[in-house]
Amino acid sequence: MKIAIAQINTTVGDLVGNTNKVVDCIKKAKKKKVDLVVFPELTITGYPPKDLLLKAKFINDNKKKLAKIIEETKNIAVVVGFVDKEKNKLYNAATFIKNKKLVGIQHKTHLPNYDVFDERRYFTSAKECKIFELGGHKIGISICEDIWVDNGPVDSQAADGANIIINVSASPFYINKTRIRRELISRRAKSNKVTIIYNNLVGGQDDLVFDGRSYVFNNKGKLIIEGKHFEEDFLIFDSERRYDRVKVNDDCLKEIFLALVLGIKDYVKKNKFKQVVVGLSGGIDSALVTVLAVHALGKDNVFGVSMPSIISSKGSLDDSKRLAQNLGINYKVIPIIGIINSYSETLLDEFKNTQPNIAEENIQARVRGNILMALSNKFNYLVLTTGNKSEFAVGYCTLYGDMVGGFAPISDVLKTLIYKLADYINNNYPNTIIPKSIILKEPSAELRVGQKDSDSLPRYEILDQVLKKYIEEGKNKKEIAHLGIDGSIIEEIVYKVDHNEFKRQQAALGIKITQKAFGSGRRMPITNLYRD
């Protein structure tokens, strides 16, 4: 028996487009004499459809598309994900269709309701785990989370005689997830002595990147087929063939790089933009975002703008220019000195007898934000926000200033990781070199003369260690102190994180690459007097 894994890139809400992709894959599968073709979780609606699921018409429309797909299954079997509705309850479901007949439907049993997942907001759990038969094989269908649970549906289906387990997934990327997923599925295949056909969605959807990398494990837990990472793929498993073990090759930085590139590409394209604009400060964050954008969209679709004030150093301007030249992107310099002066004059009366403070600094950041938005409004560029996770964590960023933009590609990337990514890019992509001077210079917001990030923040090596423990691992201050970092520094960082929820609540969407990103997976109250 030949089973195809159609690792496709669906789009949330694009019932027509997603269905067309399914139909195309079925045709391809037929050509390749495949017996069964499998699609990722919630194929028809895209994942996660969120509150679209509360629209009755959306559910009906998705069912109509399923009917259309069934029509296309002459002489082939298909497992496709859709939203089922029975007695007014919704189910995250996958079909088993054979030769234009809907043989059965498997509902999802384990509904994730943590981090970015809200499935219990919408769905009801499966009441039973079924077995389907095809070509002498007994097949159990499971949906994403179902395979993550010990003594769960996969084990019960195996106990009921299944020799093949299909898992249709939409498992978002984070660092190291590939390894975790691979080990889990291998263990599940081995312990149950079943072949596992694992189809994972690929593509960017708002803050999530689904990384694909579908798998086939044999019934000894050996990886025998591996799909592409961060790209669509079409894999065929032949149950009559012998396979060697696939040699795995994890490259953490490469994965992060590809995740960020795909996240940008899909956000821009699926939202019908073509071009992006980035404010180039001369620092490493904007440099990295620009390089990622070039890899995602091509150099002709990326516009860099430097907006020097009297505080900006000549070095910063030169570096930005050199970066733009290295990348071959469109580049403009728009000095903001005149505008800043006009703000000073306008506010002269209001601000007399006050000391210069963050108000004056933020005006500069906000003027730059305004210019980027003016270019966006005039030329339909999407503004990419350049802030990193370390900054967002401690609020070292200006609301409506450097925080403006439709998408914040590196908002889940800690500063220390940004340097590693810059090195990775310079070592692997000679056409998009980030100038060394950008990498080597001391980080500065350049909002007042001589300002350095280190005036306001601990060294990034320290800051990032604490942030990782506090945000990603959920440790408290006492537990973090085990790192050997000065207690007052930990105190200050934790205070700043807790105190800047209001900024992050208004931040642009970013790409989740860690187990705990800011955004929909971290729901802290703004009004909150708890201090650990």
Added chain:
Amino acid sequence: MKIAIAQINTTVGDLVGNTNKVVDCIKKAKKKKVDLVVFPELTITGYPPKDLLLKAKFINDNKKKLAKIIEETKNIAVVVGFVDKEKNKLYNAATFIKNKKLVGIQHKTHLPNYDVFDERRYFTSAKECKIFELGGHKIGISICEDIWVDNGPVDSQAADGANIIINVSASPFYINKTRIRRELISRRAKSNKVTIIYNNLVGGQDDLVFDGRSYVFNNKGKLIIEGKHFEEDFLIFDSERRYDRVKVNDDCLKEIFLALVLGIKDYVKKNKFKQVVVGLSGGIDSALVTVLAVHALGKDNVFGVSMPSIISSKGSLDDSKRLAQNLGINYKVIPIIGIINSYSETLLDEFKNTQPNIAEENIQARVRGNILMALSNKFNYLVLTTGNKSEFAVGYCTLYGDMVGGFAPISDVLKTLIYKLADYINNNYPNTIIPKSIILKEPSAELRVGQKDSDSLPRYEILDQVLKKYIEEGKNKKEIAHLGIDGSIIEEIVYKVDHNEFKRQQAALGIKITQKAFGSGRRMPITNLYRD
């Protein structure tokens, strides 16, 4: 037996402050010879604590506060809400404490996981519904949602012999909720022949306003005690006394007004601000927000700023000035003509050979936003955003422009309701009169010469009808067409709503007053190709 309802205003995360309030109320109850005092849902942590619940130390700290409260219960019984943890599972719980002894704990059975609620993200459901005894009475404790469910815990406790049901709630306000809640509890009391002691939280917490208005219903379903609306209260029910039926007096506009005032007051105070600034455009939205702020914070804590450009009409400026005079607030005029001109000069080269469009219009809105934020950064004012629900719905607002601010008090108020609220205020509060010219003028963003809202939008009477159906009632286009509104108008409105998710995702928190507000209760994907 005497039972007190301590209708208190807790703050999320303020374990110390909330516990102190509990202890004070216990002392007061003792003085009044009360046998049992009851507090609202999750008293110790405040509601909703959201992802604070994922911090193990937060849970431990909340348990320590419970121990402290138990110490204070000599010769009295107390029902207080807290987060229980058993075998690594969390429960939304209420205690039954008697004379310094924790007699028992009731967990919540029905965990709301819809709209703004995420309780299944954190909590496990109760396994049993208990009965406690006091002074010859049999008492069942239920928690919020538990009383909303037919054939739920209340019915089973009554069947098990309870003659008194206590419900500890954190039930947020929306229009008409008071009536719905009252009818529900009355029905529940009558059908089970039980006295119901209903304690509802009061206070603003981010986007939610809990309206208090606790109740006692007798076992015939008659309302016999009613707590204050939108204020703390301390009610005593004496089971030996006879009560007359309370005459209810619902006033929809008054309730909305009080909800908005309390929402502003608590957001500002709980976040440790004292003063707010509002940009006064001369229109009704900013006028209403300013009036609400005066009622919430006092006129000395409200700053109004007019920022005229060359497009602003003299009428607008005069109206703003008159409003400020009527209210007695601090008022400044900061003209932005110079700044706008400097933007034009700076962008001259970029914008040559282009037609003036939304880019130029938005620059004005964003300059105003910058000035408000500069005042905020300099003087520590919280900026109140003045946008209404109709605007946010169709994206008739400028990101980083009129959308700037820490809190958006009227972002769930449709434009047509804003006019009604203005009339309500003018009829009831002679000290905060909104000038008639503001109410009568045709709505305009004044971002280009002669601009009117009606150039871009259908009449608000039409727009709001469609928005109500589409957003609040979840109807589709076909269903909305039954209103008799032109299909192309409905089409346009629905398109705009769907298309502006990206703006709302970066909007300031607002106060929920309808069954479906934008914000945490409405989770739409931004990348979404579904068009109804």
